[in-house]
Amino acid sequence: MALIFRLSGKRFGQQMLITDKSGLFNFVRPVTLKAKPALSEKEEGHDERNMRLKRPQSPHLTIYAPQLTSMLSITHRFTGMALSAYAIALGLGAVVLPESIPHYIEELECAEIGSSCISAIKFILAFPITYHFWNGIRHLLWDAGKFLTIREVYITGYVMLALAISSAIALSAM
């Protein structure tokens, strides 16, 4: 292909030199384009690129102001991991522990640690599930495309927090 162009260019230039009488075209030389394979872009991932450019982690947690949005978001992940830990402990504990699970619960209830301490333990167990439950609804609503404006995200955030804390208190009082 390039050959055709070069050849035609040559012929073309000669034609011009012949037909041109003003002499202007003596300076004009036919342009020859050389075909070259395009250089491919560097294969580099998102992280590699940011590391090479010495960019700080995004969001830059040590300087970025904590906001309700980010704090609730990471808490959802944290409570999810806590609940997973509870579920894994229960599942593996049921098989591995020498006594049955109800036996340990009974022991805990009979131990003289005070009812407030029991309630505190219950709250620690209950809050992750209530938080994750109510915030899970929020996530699913977002996934359905609802409540996605900043204002709505804040409103649902406060409503969810109130529901999560009050239901956790209710559960740990039982």
Next chain:
Amino acid sequence: MALALFLRSSARLQALPNLSRCVQFAPSSTSRPFSHLVQQLNKNPISATKSKVNVIATRGMSADHSKLWPIEKAVSIALLGLVPASIITPNPILDNLLAVAVVAHFHWGLEACVIDYIRPIIFGPVIPKLALGLLYLVSAATLGGLLYYNHNCIGIGCTAF
């Protein structure tokens, strides 16, 4: 690729009014294969543009997630009903459904965490794979343990009280 580049630049050259007036390589014998090629490129614009995009930056993370996503959401919605139901009215069927749904749900959830934090760029190529393998092991063991607990003990629903 080279050809496409070449054609494009020559097209641009032709677009320059002065040159296009001068450049009249109209001898039909040479122009025919040329236009023929252009047509072929145009006929298949997707492949033409594809060849321009050499590298689509790969994050090296999850593969096609579009099929699994609705299932994950369905399980989350199921949990929404299963968790309160099995606390309020504990029974073996709910307990077993809950065990399966919870393990599936936290497995996908923890998988996302492992992929986000235990990245090959930080931990090298081996550890992330080991971590995922370990997660599969833990999830399977937990499912077994929870089902065992449901069948041989009081079950998940009762334990919550």
